[in-house]
Amino acid sequence: MNDDQHQSPPAQGMRVPEKRIAVSRRAFLKGSGLAAAGVTALSAGSLMLPAREALAASFTHLGPDVGKTLLVMARDIFPHDKISDRFYMLAIEPYDAAAAKDPALAKLIADGVAQLNALATAQFGKPYAEVPTETERLTLLYTIEHGAFFQKIKGDMVTGFYNNKAVWPLFGEEGSSWEKGGYVNRGFDDLDWLPKA
Amino acid sequence: MSKTFSKDDNSVVVIVGSGAGGGTLADELTREGVDVVILEAGKHHTQEDFENDEWAMFAKISWLDKRISAGGWHHTETYPNLPAWIVKGVGGSTMHWSGLALRFMAHEFKTLSTYGKVPGANVLDWPISYEELAPYYEIAERKMGVAGTKASGLPPMPPNNHYKVIEAGARKIGYKDIVRPVASNTRPNDGRPACQQIGYCMQGCKIGAKWSTLYSEIPRAMKTGHAELRPQSMVLRIEHDSSGKATGVLYADKDGNQHLQKARVVCVAGNSIESPRLLLNSASSKYPNGLANSSGQVGRNYMNHTTAAALTINPGPVYMYRGFDIAAVVSDEVPNNPDRGFMGGYHLEGLALHLPFAAAFMKPGGWGREVSSALEKFDHMSCVWVCGEDLAQEENSITLHATEKDQHGLPIPIVTKTDHTNDAAMRRHGLGQWRKLSEAVGATRVIDMPPYPASHNMGTNRMSEKARDGVVNKWGQTHDIKNLFVSDGSQFTSSGAANPTLTIVALAIRQAEYIAGAMRRREL
Numbered sequence: 001m002n003d004d005q006h007q008s009p010p011a012q013g014m015r016v017p018e019k020r021i022a023v024s025r026r027a028f029l030k031g032s033g034l035a036a037a038g039v040t041a042l043s044a045g046s047l048m049l050p051a052r053e054a055l056a057a058s059f060t061h062l063g064p065d066v067g068k069t070l071l072v073m074a075r076d077i078f079p080h081d082k083i084s085d086r087f088y089m090l091a092i093e094p095y096d097a098a099a100a101k102d103p104a105l106a107k108l109i110a111d112g113v114a115q116l117n118a119l120a121t122a123q124f125g126k127p128y129a130e131v132p133t134e135t136e137r138l139t140l141l142y143t144i145e146h147g148a149f150f151q152k153i154k155g156d157m158v159t160g161f162y163n164n165k166a167v168w169p170l171f172g173e174e175g176s177s178w179e180k181g182g183y184v185n186r187g188f189d190d191l192d193w194l195p196k197a
Numbered sequence: 198m199s200k201t202f203s204k205d206d207n208s209v210v211v212i213v214g215s216g217a218g219g220g221t222l223a224d225e226l227t228r229e230g231v232d233v234v235i236l237e238a239g240k241h242h243t244q245e246d247f248e249n250d251e252w253a254m255f256a257k258i259s260w261l262d263k264r265i266s267a268g269g270w271h272h273t274e275t276y277p278n279l280p281a282w283i284v285k286g287v288g289g290s291t292m293h294w295s296g297l298a299l300r301f302m303a304h305e306f307k308t309l310s311t312y313g314k315v316p317g318a319n320v321l322d323w324p325i326s327y328e329e330l331a332p333y334y335e336i337a338e339r340k341m342g343v344a345g346t347k348a349s350g351l352p353p354m355p356p357n358n359h360y361k362v363i364e365a366g367a368r369k370i371g372y373k374d375i376v377r378p379v380a381s382n383t384r385p386n387d388g389r390p391a392c393q394q395i396g397y398c399m400q401g402c403k404i405g406a407k408w409s410t411l412y413s414e415i416p417r418a419m420k421t422g423h424a425e426l427r428p429q430s431m432v433l434r435i436e437h438d439s440s441g442k443a444t445g446v447l448y449a450d451k452d453g454n455q456h457l458q459k460a461r462v463v464c465v466a467g468n469s470i471e472s473p474r475l476l477l478n479s480a481s482s483k484y485p486n487g488l489a490n491s492s493g494q495v496g497r498n499y500m501n502h503t504t505a506a507a508l509t510i511n512p513g514p515v516y517m518y519r520g521f522d523i524a525a526v527v528s529d530e531v532p533n534n535p536d537r538g539f540m541g542g543y544h545l546e547g548l549a550l551h552l553p554f555a556a557a558f559m560k561p562g563g564w565g566r567e568v569s570s571a572l573e574k575f576d577h578m579s580c581v582w583v584c585g586e587d588l589a590q591e592e593n594s595i596t597l598h599a600t601e602k603d604q605h606g607l608p609i610p611i612v613t614k615t616d617h618t619n620d621a622a623m624r625r626h627g628l629g630q631w632r633k634l635s636e637a638v639g640a641t642r643v644i645d646m647p648p649y650p651a652s653h654n655m656g657t658n659r660m661s662e663k664a665r666d667g668v669v670n671k672w673g674q675t676h677d678i679k680n681l682f683v684s685d686g687s688q689f690t691s692s693g694a695a696n697p698t699l700t701i702v703a704l705a706i707r708q709a710e711y712i713a714g715a716m717r718r719r720e721l
Binding site for chain 1: 362404
């Protein structure tokens with residue numbers, strides 16, 4: 001995500017929270033697999049380092065190939081270039097455990113991924129997740145976007161991704177405020193960029 | 198002080214529902230010494246249960262029993278099983294309401310006289326005028342603590358960022374009537390604290406600064422010793438005797454056990470979907486088309502306002518969610534001016550969303566960079582909700598499903614709505630004006646949104662002077678059954694362009710006065 005406070009008119013008086021994610025050591029280790037002792041805050045970009053394969057390996061039931069396909073698909077559905085794979089993974093990883101208990105879901109996902117890969121192979125000679133450009137991958141997604149598989153993944157992403165409190169700071173969403181006394185003393189009325197009437 | 202009444206006590210007034218209508222009615226009746234039993238379908242939440250979390254509260258308090266969207270409206274695609282977004286719980290939709298307390302305008306009570314016969318619509322004058330309701334609007338504004346009104350004496354809500362950016366745009370394009378009458382305390386009032394600009398008002402006000410019957414009218418009614426509240430009590434049917442008089446209600450408790458509560462008077466305040474549904478489900482051999490339905494208008498004329506919404510990306514940060522959820526409200530377009538190409542008028546209401554709801558409602562079904570690039574500017578966004586007059590149409594209705602039943606074995610409701618051409622013209626105009634307003638302060642992008650699931654549901658048991666045109670008279674008393682009343686927004690003969698809560702409360706205060714008087718005079 002852009003640091004768009006730099007693109008905005010100067011907002012000297014406004015309380016503009018930094019658009020970055022404060023990561024606890026524990027959460028970071030869990031999500032990235034990297035040793036990061038002492039690191040308490042990172043830009044989102046540096047979280048992109050862990051390979052997709054490492055993330056997708058957590059798909060023990062549906063398998064890492066399915067995991068990787070869903071991960072790339074999640075990014076293509078709601079692309080935010082500065083947000084790392086890790087946060088997309090958080091939205092899709094519940095499918096693995098859910099599919100283990102729900103054969104209909106497991107079949108929907110397995111069949112959907114197989115169909116998407118078949119389309120990709122026919123058109124580009126490789127599975128969807130390996131198709132290099134977003135433009136090419138989108139032509140594949142447009143083919144399946146009205147189907148149950150795509151609709152399921154996209155529908156779940158609306159909450160699975162945007163309702164994840166961990167990504168909110170990257171959008172300037174400050175979340176729950178009552179425990180902080182609301183905004184009465186924290187900038188409910190600090191807008192300062194409007195031209196004087 | 199809470200009282201318990203026997204189920205055989207046929208001296209009580211039974212109130213079905215505890216929201217703006219039912220909660221107010223309970224408060225006003227008990228003040229007059231009338232005994233009431235309040236049956237509320239939902240749970241009794243407290244402020245402890247309220248979270249600053251859009252989806253968590255949606256799951257916790259919404260009425261999520263299955264309903265079906267039908268007809269030509271957008272909801273058949275976007276929200277097929279959630280036509281309406283209202284609350285199931287003590288306090289009803291006053292937990293979730295935005296707090297915007299607007300009065301109707303005088304012409305909105307006289308739509309047939311003002312607009313004339315509108316082809317394809319079923320408009321009708323209310324049997325009451327603005328002048329008759331005005332004193333009750335005053336009482337309602339005082340009771341609810343509407344900020345910035347003479348009646349309440351409370352100072353106006355201080356402008357937040359979202360207010361300022363909308364107000365500036367509005368003034369630039371020549372609007373002058375910019376208002377913000379919100380029922381939230383701007384100083385401690387009525388035992389409730391002052392607004393702390395927390396936001397998340399529609400998720401239930403965590404501190405109780407925003408008015409809700411949950412913590413105002415209901416506890417006050419209980420303290421009189423004249424009220425009993427039974428939550429998780431879903432009323433299944435209204436019973437009547439051979440003369441046709443209502444005698445009580447059959448309801449299911451939280452375990453599904455059925456009880457019959459006798460009553461001297463029954464008042465229905467279950468919102469414009471459940472209230473007509475209850476009357477229809479109460480059909481008997483004497484009333485084969487449902488109770489109070491000699492006109493055939495029960496469940497008809499369903500209105501939910503002509504609405505649309507839009508998100509604007511401004512040149513600088515706004516943090517629209519900081520502070521009270523309602524921002525500036527532009528009222529310049531409310532007067533009737535047919536030169537615009539439609540009858541009636543609309544408000545442009547600034548209404549804040551948080552990121553999760555912005556993502557969900559911006560473009561339901563949408564995906565890709567069109568959506569994600571806009572959301573990256575969430576902190577720069579302002580948001581409008583267009584609230585305009587929705588003309589009554591007989592075909593827009595609440596009907597019972599032929600086969601599908603709910604957990605109580607009752608047919609589920611079908612909510613049918615098709616736009617009138619008037620609605621489409623008004624929606625276009627409203628979104629066009631919002632775009633101009635936004636661009637006047639330098640907006641770089643304006644994203645039109647389809648209407649949200651309907652929170653303003655009205656008209657399905659409408660008031661009429663003549664029994665053949667509607668369901669209730671000017672007191673909300675059904676034309677057919679003297680001791681059966683309707684006490685919610687389903688009484689509305691027209692929708693007006695105002696959020697309905699203030700008018701529901703004003704009507705309930707007026708109705709309580711009538712019922713208490715009629716009981717004293719032994720007319721009921």
